[in-house]
Amino acid sequence: MGEADRKILKAAIKRAAGEDQVRHRTIPSEIVAKWSKKLESLKDEIAGVLREEKEEKQVRMTQSTTSWLLT
Numbered sequence: 001m002g003e004a005d006r007k008i009l010k011a012a013i014k015r016a017a018g019e020d021q022v023r024h025r026t027i028p029s030e031i032v033a034k035w036s037k038k039l040e041s042l043k044d045e046i047a048g049v050l051r052e053e054k055e056e057k058q059v060r061m062t063q064s065t066t067s068w069l070l071t
Contacts, residue, residue, distance in 0.1 A: 016022040 013022045
């Protein structure tokens with residue numbers, strides 16, 4: 001966590017009140033490493049899904065334009 005992040009966190013904790021009280025949690029580094037590795041392994045798959053969605057959007061836009069021109 002960088003210094004700027006610490007200032008934001010400190011301000012958020014200061015302003016939190018009542019039921020919205022901020023809780024401090026410590027996560028073991030092994031767990032963080034495990035999930036970092038998992039996320040890294042999904043990176044290519046996520047990029048592929050995003051690429052497919054972009055292509056599908058372009059196809060829909062082209063179909064919409066084409067149907068508009070034909071009417």
